[in-house]
Amino acid sequence: MNVRARQKAATQASILQAALEIFSEKGFDGASTREIAAHAGVHHALIKYHFTSKDALWRAAVTFLFQRQAAELSLPAPNDPAHASYRDFARAVIRAVVLYSARHPEHARLMVQESVRDSERFRWAADEFIVQTRQAAEAFILLCQREGILPKVSVPALAYIFVGAAQLFYTLAPEVRRVWGIDPSDPEVIEAHAEALTAVLVR
Template identity: 65%
Template sequence: MKITKIKKARAAKIKKVKDILKPNTRALQKEATRATILNSALQIFSEHGYEGSSTRDIAAHAGVHHALIKYYFENKDSLWRAAVSFLFERQASEMNFAPPGASTKTREGRREYARTILRQYVLYCARHPEHARLMVQESVRDNDRLQWAADSFIVQTSRSAEKFVRLMQREGVMPQGSAPAMVYMMVGAAQMFYTLAPEVRRVWHIDPFDKNVIESHIDALQAVFIR
């Protein structure tokens, strides 16, 4: 009898531990739904711009009830800001570039470091063409949303890019010239091939998202910007 009680008590403790460790299914589902809405928002905003997009269109794209938009994000402006935050957070997580290490002390090491940076950026642009499309939509309008995005994310990412350019210029790995201009030339050269993918297909009859085409794009970009 005593052994049975001990076994039951032990089983109860194990169950309690499992319950504590068990993920909150409802919370995970809510997070997954939120992420689905954000991904759909990025697609719709990048294709139609802020004014041309509606929360109903985004809900339909996400396959969720329209009421969930208000539940998670209150209104379209809040959803747009959450989507842009998600966008830049994703970029930061996918582009964790280690700072120059000991291997970059040699010229070839510095060149390899620069090649790695450009390669990873092109790959990011190819994976997420909606990033440039969405930001171009806002940048040409110069509104409060752009100011918020610049203050929250773009200034920081641009300064990081500037720091990279100036370092590579000092080391003789990249061409001399205006650092801001170099940043925009690199960003444009990396992004536009995918941002304008429909045009690329019609004019050049190639798929910019084909693996071999991406590799050729990387090679070309490195050849232009790295000495």
């Protein structure tokens, strides 16, 4: 790779990284491209050059989030010999989701900022990515219900119960720190949360 190509990739990466941070903390309207550029340490005109527009940058950030999620959150198959039982499999899935939420809290933050209202941007993300997440969540819940691990109640409700219970602790990390005096980025705290969620969900 060239010097120029390397530099170009580095610039794009730093812009994307800054975009994730600012968008996730302030939402699309609250974030300014100049603030993102300053945070990335580049000239603001480079955002237009590399990402065309603020809207396109936001979509690039969302695409990055879901691609990384797909890569990192490769859930093990239910019949994987690594699991002694479906119950163990369910525990592994819950733990994996909690660890992902803890590792990348900006994912849930950025999405929740946009999913509280029905914008064009939100609809694009929903159709492009969230629909797939629904499939996985639904399949997992149905399996757990069949095996008697989860109660046989509303599947959509269970889906948001699961996800909400897994991510709010990290989405609201500043609140957890200030009001409860504990740090949701501490590995031990994360383990305790995963254990708690497993105890609540797996019967």
